[in-house]
Amino acid sequence: MKTLVLGGGVVGVTTAYFLAQAGHEVTLLEEKDGLGLEASAGNAGIIAPGHSFAWASPRAPAMLLRSLRGAETPIRVRLAPDPHLYLWGIRFLRECTATRARRNTLVKLRLCQYSQRVMNELVRTEGLEYEAIAKGALYLYRNRAELEAGVKKMALLAEHGQKQEVLDASEVAKLDPVFEPVKTKIAGAIRDLGDSSGDSRLFTERRVASRPPSPGSTSSGWSAGRASATGCVSPRRRSSPATTGAGRRATSTTSFASPATCFPTPSTTIGESTARACAR
Numbered sequence: 001m002k003t004l005v006l007g008g009g010v011v012g013v014t015t016a017y018f019l020a021q022a023g024h025e026v027t028l029l030e031e032k033d034g035l036g037l038e039a040s041a042g043n044a045g046i047i048a049p050g051h052s053f054a055w056a057s058p059r060a061p062a063m064l065l066r067s068l069r070g071a072e073t074p075i076r077v078r079l080a081p082d083p084h085l086y087l088w089g090i091r092f093l094r095e096c097t098a099t100r101a102r103r104n105t106l107v108k109l110r111l112c113q114y115s116q117r118v119m120n121e122l123v124r125t126e127g128l129e130y131e132a133i134a135k136g137a138l139y140l141y142r143n144r145a146e147l148e149a150g151v152k153k154m155a156l157l158a159e160h161g162q163k164q165e166v167l168d169a170s171e172v173a174k175l176d177p178v179f180e181p182v183k184t185k186i187a188g189a190i191r192d193l194g195d196s197s198g199d200s201r202l203f204t205e206r207r208v209a210s211r212p213p214s215p216g217s218t219s220s221g222w223s224a225g226r227a228s229a230t231g232c233v234s235p236r237r238r239s240s241p242a243t244t245g246a247g248r249r250a251t252s253t254t255s256f257a258s259p260a261t262c263f264p265t266p267s268t269t270i271g272e273s274t275a276r277a278c279a280r
């Protein structure tokens, strides 16, 4: 079947890869001059089943209210004259009960764990180098009460397969010296050992460069590397798109609504900026 994938970020490229591997003739359209230059270049690169908590939780309505009053909150909404926003808002609020939040979190966790397994298998078979670090991620807490609440909350993920350890501030600093100067400003951290990180732009670029066989076909397969990436053109430019073969699925999904700050271990530029944030 002829299939068109719109957008050459990590999701589009991976989808194209898996589709073509399943025997489809895949065309990938990207409007920028290269692949993976948008969110896939700007994301934090954290592959975090340990961060699977559903955004719609019993805490979310109060957070939304504070956000509407102008407070700095993880979830922010700007009201607009858009009926779809309000319909979506009603559906979101209906999911904010403790029972639904738990159910949705476990669905997300299963998806994240599955995606991570698929991604690891893909990386292994293709030998992709994308500056991967598989040493877990730290979820930092500023005070004892938040840390204790975090431990209780994270227990749900631990019960469903995530390996975790609780560290006090000194143990955090020992694990990652970037936190030594600010260890008095944090109560500790939960380390999820199953989380990992890497460079999502490199992953996207190198996925294109790899040439997995396409079953039963010699005509489809990735056209090689960066040249083909820049050959993927915008429909607005009215030239022919680069046709690729082979595609796979999205890498990992994660949410960013936890009160804790998440970053990969050991320190990266993210770790350093997190340490600076802790100092405030």
Ligand SMILES: Cc1cc2nc3c(=O)[nH]c(=O)nc-3n(C[C@H](O)[C@H](O)[C@H](O)COP(=O)(O)OP(=O)(O)OC[C@H]3O[C@@H](n4cnc5c(N)ncnc54)[C@H](O)[C@@H]3O)c2cc1C
Pocket (backbone or CB within 6 Å): 006, 007, 008, 009, 010, 011, 012, 029, 030, 031, 032, 035, 036, 037, 038, 039, 040, 041, 042, 043, 044, 045, 046, 047, 048, 200, 234, 235, 252, 253, 254
């Ligand atoms: C600040 C930030 C941090 C994040 N950190 C993480 C993280 O640590 N871990 C994580 O898993 N996720 C993270 N995310 C989520 C992240 O966005 C996704 O992980 C992932 O990068 C999304 O990939 P994508 O391919 O869907 O989007 P993109 O990488 O944005 O790709 C979409 C592509 O579509 C192209 N496009 C758009 N319109 C058209 C058109 N009409 N025609 C042709 N091409 C078009 C764009 O140019 C772009 O290249 C983060 C997001 C943000 C904003």
